[in-house]
Amino acid sequence: MKISFVSCAAWLTYALIVVPLVMVIGASFTETRFITFPPQGFTFRWYDAALNDKALMGGLGLSAIVALAAVAISVVLGTLGALYLSRTAGRVKEIVSAFFLAPLNVPAVMTAFALLLAFTQWHLINVWGLVIAHAVLTLPYIVRSVLVSLAGQDPAIERAGAILGASPWRVFRHITLPLIRPGIVAGGTFAFLISFNNVPISVFLASPGSAPLPVVLFNRMQWLAEPSVAAAATLTVVTTLVVMLVLERRFSFYKSLFR
Numbered sequence: 001m002k003i004s005f006v007s008c009a010a011w012l013t014y015a016l017i018v019v020p021l022v023m024v025i026g027a028s029f030t031e032t033r034f035i036t037f038p039p040q041g042f043t044f045r046w047y048d049a050a051l052n053d054k055a056l057m058g059g060l061g062l063s064a065i066v067a068l069a070a071v072a073i074s075v076v077l078g079t080l081g082a083l084y085l086s087r088t089a090g091r092v093k094e095i096v097s098a099f100f101l102a103p104l105n106v107p108a109v110m111t112a113f114a115l116l117l118a119f120t121q122w123h124l125i126n127v128w129g130l131v132i133a134h135a136v137l138t139l140p141y142i143v144r145s146v147l148v149s150l151a152g153q154d155p156a157i158e159r160a161g162a163i164l165g166a167s168p169w170r171v172f173r174h175i176t177l178p179l180i181r182p183g184i185v186a187g188g189t190f191a192f193l194i195s196f197n198n199v200p201i202s203v204f205l206a207s208p209g210s211a212p213l214p215v216v217l218f219n220r221m222q223w224l225a226e227p228s229v230a231a232a233a234t235l236t237v238v239t240t241l242v243v244m245l246v247l248e249r250r251f252s253f254y255k256s257l258f259r
Contacts, residue, residue, distance in 0.1 A: 021237060028230035035225050046227040047235070056232050059216035063202075066127065066212060067195035070134035071188050077135075078142025079184060083176070085143070086150040100143045103136055111137070112204035119205060126207050133201045138191035142184070149183030189247055193240060 023037045031041030050056055081100050085093055103111060115136070119129045157179075161171045202212045211219070213236070220229045 024230050025234045025237070028227055028234045030227050033226060035227055035230055046231040049226075049228040050231040050235065053228060053232075055211075055216055056213070056228070059211055059213035060232075062127070062210060063196050063212040063214070066130050066134055067192045069131045070138050070195045071191045073131070073135040074139040074142050074191055075184060075188050078139050078187065079146050079180070081139075082143050082146035082150060082180075082183075085147060101140045104140045108137070108198075108200040112200040115201065116204045125205060127210055130202065130205050130212070133205055134195040134198065137198065137201060138195050141191045141194065142187040145183040145187030145190070146180050147183075149180040153179045185247065189244070193244075197236070197240075 026039050027035045027037045028039075028046055029042050029044070030036050030039035030046075031043045032039075078100070081096070085097055085100070088096070112133070115129075115133045116125075119125055119133070122129075124132065158171050158175055161175050162168070166174070197214060198212075199214045199218060202215050203218065206212060206215045213232070217229055217233060220226070
């Protein structure tokens, strides 16, 4: 059987993504007090240690709060931005589009460093600063996904509602919003995952005593590489996969995002 170069490259890419995850998951079950793969023995005690670790659980709670707040901000601003871009043409559209999508084109470390310099002057090296920075990072995902949903819709539907006497708010609520809901759900899901798992911005902007989960895991790997770190990472990966599968089954947001 002839195997093409593309197939080999695809399988190599899958391996580069999956193998590290398998190693982390396997290391979380080891009986040793240090991370090792293949695991030596089998135990769940490191999961119990992770769940009872105040620093890990505090970081988990902070990451969830920051991600939810960032998604709420980016959903509102991103949806409004996408609606504006879908109804605008010419040079103005290009400028606004470049503004909204700029975080996707700039390395995350550079963005984090720039925000650190600005937020230090504005006294925003705190949770509020984290929320704003994560909203900046996640905004493009909302804009792109909502634009994709709008591209597949017939604008005559909205005009028909307006002609029949519906106010702009009623047109948006009863016509536009249901049409773009899959894009909002898809963009919001990706935005939450990007924010929750973000390392560069969280490392640069985390304040003492309020570190998100990625920062806690990063610090633990530097100074105390216990299997509880692998257990916490495994719980995050499994939770992410479950959420993605449930949302895909409920909203089919992959199809709505790439159709």
